[in-house]
Amino acid sequence: MKKLGFDKWVVVLTVTTAALLQTIDSSIVNVTLNQMMGNLGASLGDISWVVTGYAAASAVMITMSGWLTAKLGRRNYFAASIILFTIASIFCGTSTNVWELVFFRVVQGIGGGGLLTTAQSILIQTFPKEDLGIANAIFGMGVIIGPSIGPTLGGYITDNLSWNWVFYINIPFGILATVMTYAYIKEPAEKIAAGSMDWLALILLIMGIGGLQIVLEKGHEEDWLSSGFIVGMSIAAGVGLIGFIWRQLTVSIPILDLRLLKERRFAVGTLFNFILGFGLFASVFIIPVFCQTILGFTASQTGLLLMPGSIMTGLMMPIVGGLLSKNYISPIWYAAIGFLLFFGFCYDLSGISLVAGPDNFFWPLIIRGIGMGMIFIPLTTITLASLKSISIPQGSALTGMIRQLGGTFGTAIMTTYISTRTMFHASRLGDNVSIYNPFSADRIKQYTNLFLSKGDALATATSKAYGLMQGSVMKQALVMTYADTFLVIGGFFLACVPLLLLFIGKKIEKPAHIDMAME
Template sequence: MKLGFDKWVIIFTVTSAALLQMIDTSIVNVTLTQMMGNLGASLGDISWVVTGYAAANAVMITLSGWLSAKFGRRNYFAASIVLFTIASIFCGTATNVWELVFFRVIQGIGGGGLLTTAQSILIQTFPKEDLGMANAIYGLGVIIGPTIGPTLGGYITDNLSWNWVFFINIPFGILATVLTFLFIKEPAEKIPAGRMDWLALILLTAGIGGLQIVLEKGESEDWFETRYIVVMSVMAVVGIIGFIWRELAVDNPVVDLRLLRKRRFAVGTLFNFILGFGLFASVFIIPVYCQNLLGFTASQTGWLLMPGALMSGAMMPVVGTLLRKNYISPVWYSALGFLLFFIFCYQLSGLSLDTGADSFFWPLIIRGIGMGFIFIPLTTITVADLSNLEVPQGSALTNMVRQLGGTFGTAIITTYISTRSVFHQTILADNVTNYNPLSVERIRQYTALFVSRGNDLATATQKAYTLLKGAVTRQAMVMTYGDAMLIIGGFFLICLPLLLLFIGKKIKTQEHMEMSME
């Protein structure tokens, strides 16, 4: 069956909306320095631009299943796009940092409704035989978004101003809104929403919002040495435990946690956490390594990541076609993807200060192929046992978990880099002594260099030791980033056997034509 024009428009609409949301999770990261200068903000203040968006986004992703049922899938999707677009306008015209933070929270509220609702629209619109291809194209937004965000943000930072990272959303938001009202229809089956459970909403906001803030700000605030991090941690624990209790106790929960009783959905949700962990942590490490140690610009770093992102995009329809042919179980495609992701991490763990851009090309290509084999089969397996009425709630839960996985991954890797770099620096510094012939020779060479440039012997010697200290620090960071990539890759490798938990009743990725016509 060939996809008709209307369905292609639906795919384009939901993918564009998902792409906007995913790009905005990372696009501002490379513009923060420019924002600080233009708005007169400190590093601590400007970081709330990222944290506020992430916290609001996580809460709304979780609620999107209920809101979609309450107000109608199309209406909620369109309202989310409109709110996201309007907030983008106000973000771009903000005159101080706290005004920007406020509208980024509003933008996060709108963005939270895009990703999950887009996925449920596809699943409920397309028959089984076309769903693999639809999910493949939709996967472009989810996988490529976080990768091209730094590319786009770097280009805008180098050539325009930070305001345009928000203004660029406006034409796409308007187009997506118009197409939503013209082509997206409400499902035939009306999903019961029930009444809003305000206690559950408060517990959810406190739990997920608090956890997001702790993970985003904990490392920079020295974790539990800061009072508000302690308060947020307590709020997160109480909120999450209270929310789980509340949702299991009521008949019409805001988030149907009972779906986790279905083994495949529960395992799929776990693997979405792992996917988010690896995707965001690896995307975080590479730009930092390239810019801080290799001296790449934001634009250069972005273009470095582009081939891998394009490979992810190219693999989506290929994997979608393989799933449609139903040659082998999607579980084995996911296993191949996890193995390829480990190979990517292993290859990048051996980088050095002499590494050039060419050394990143094939590892990132392998990563792109791996992500293609992970995302679509994982989505197929996760929702395989859900009914149409359960899909919006299931999509909301898995997308929220994937985003939390990304936040956990970034926070854990950031903390690991901070502590591991001190370890490596201490080990290396122990070998830099006056009793080590190599150290003495390096100091002599540096001193001679500075003397040749007109410095007296005392000044030249002091600069030589400073230069050597800097070299030790850079080498320690290289070793630390290598260790971090091994940690991420090892995490994927260890989780491979868990894919066996998916084994069970055959997963149908294609229905017979006669059945789809009945």
């Protein structure tokens, strides 16, 4: 293998920095929402748009990245995305009310959406095939590690500074990435015709993604189809998504080439990317929520729990990239092992209890880190291997969008599942809280005596005892709910293992990564 020149290492550093900006920001706010609500006077329903707005805007821009790259030029579009992302970060940090913050988070999502797919295209078209495996492994570290270290960084900032600095930290890295982009990233020799923008398709896409995201986020709160608002959003989502698919399959130059899904491996790989995003983002979301609301961890303690797994993922990326370049075994086997390890992580945490401490999370998260490291590069290899070089930007845009939607929809679905499942377990456990149940009656008596010893009247002490008992029931219901949630996420990954057989076909040639598409 030839040694990578200095300029090419700088390209790797530039695109990885940009990828980290986008992926970290997709999760860093999760542990700062409580402080934002307090400082901005917002409800949980209001503040949820800080996450939803960013994710929806990012997903839409991912779909447009192929067209915008052709229209503006790869380097110009990449730099413009970084600049817009950085400027929006400044205004997010200076926001004085929640809706101002939501607006600039949407703008930030517009800038961040094009970073990942454009960055990957830059690597593919910059590096020779013999060097691309290790370059993509380094880039993959940014994509996978970002959502994991986001809560860690956000927790530290929340406990030591303020929520505003969650956005301000993007500024120096954004400036550095912009300067490096104009200095070292070159335009490809092969140009792609941009054509005209399909504004109808864009409107349909926004309707579909926005409507579906609102339904998933607010459906439970609004009692689903009993709400006219949710019915309207469901109709808008259906019309938008179906109309967008029809439009992309009938126009000559689509903004997102769905015809690529005719290639079997690419279609199957796109589905797996959805599941990958689902598991990656949803698991990173529910662990901080569980640790802070149930176990009483601080934001910093919660964030630090994810660090060992992130480090392990980072270590696995170049190792797996190197093994794939040797072509010892098919990438399918690496992915299968990764999916099994992720299931093991979920299964282990499904037995978590109220007395759990940091040690109980260490090895499950290490297993998760190894599993994610073994999934990402092999999955990308198989998915994009059969595409021609000129189709790589569109293929990257489609898989990136699907992975992002898997994360946003997965988080929304799991949030709704937690709400409904908690009420289910609370109802079942509450049925056993009765004077006719000797165990609960004895516990209520103990609580009543405790409050009586503090000087409360009998009626007051009894009322407080039942309230404390109800709190204990709800807490136990939440623990059972999170155990179920981990099993559901793990079940998705376990189901993927036999589905990997759908990839079997023509032998995947080395150098076992997406550089195969350049042959």
